[in-house]
Amino acid sequence: MKANATAAQRLMPQNIDDWPKLVGSDNPRPQPSENVNDELRHQVDAYNQRIGTISTRDTRTVIEAVRRAHFENDHSAYGSATCVILSGPPLSGKTHAALTCAFSETRDIWGRLGRAPDDPKFDRSIPWIYVEVPKQARELSLLKAIWTFIGLPPLPPRATASDYLEALRKLAPAIGLRGVIIDDSHGIGERQNEHSRLLADILKSIITGLPATIVLIGTGFDESGVLRGSAGDQVRLRSARWIDVGKWPPPSQRSIGDWELLGHSLSERLVLPRATATVRLTTRGAVHALHEGSCGRPGLAVEWAKRAASYAVWHDTDLDVAALEATHAGTPLGDAS
16 A cells, blocks of 8 residues: 555645644544554654644744834834845755744634634634745736735726835734735846846845745745845845755764754654654764755755654654665655555
8 A cells, every 4th residue: 555545735835724723733643553553654644744843943033033023113213114034955944944933823813713713704813924026927926826825806007116015004803914925035036137127126125015924935035136136135135034945954973962962853743653753863874865966945954854754654664864865865665555
């Protein structure tokens, strides 16, 4: 039987309807047993793949930066706006850190509502919006993506950027908007043409015009045109914090650092179906393997550990260095036989 025997709906942060499950804790931890069958294996495998966000130094840094940006934006005397920029290579954990912050704040807000966030008798509660900059983005692409996330029908075909911004500005208090995550923001300035310049201007208008904290996520911001020119200069100057995500020092033999703490968190969260099986991602060998095999990228290390957990589940082994080595570089799981 294959590990993916039962297909499950993939939860997407771009879809507001998925946020209650992403934000909530509806992922009960399975209990290991001595009598392991495929049903239990599937439950454990599914649980491990959906363990959600993991606290790291980067997530804590982002949460603190967003809190500070919220404070400055809420108490600005002249309507100035502060944003947060997360920069780093692919799979360094940028999106994970931003969503950890957004999910945590959304969970707190929804917990104080006293009602379901999508209760039809009230305006839907949408504390955070998550969008990705579309490929080949044009002038209104980003604004339309934000508008679509909220779940509203498009404005008339002749609507301008100013029309969308004004509508979003009026809507924000009703939905309780606190922040907007714009992923792949570096793509705004990749083409260095008139569309890119217009998008950069719109991005600046979003940061200054919406009553929310904007979090920009991207790779190679220094080379991207999004932070060049007059509009780019203003975006850069309005950054409350420029955070280089995933720049952790390598594991040390003398102290417990970020990679050791990541191994500890993964060992606490990941589960195996057999009661006698163990998760050993805190050993020096496992910690060094996670660091070296992921090229020092925490986001990739987490995904690799989950893939190794799936291997251990279906091959009835411990989750250790051997399981990591068996699944490095996308080695297929194959049949569990």
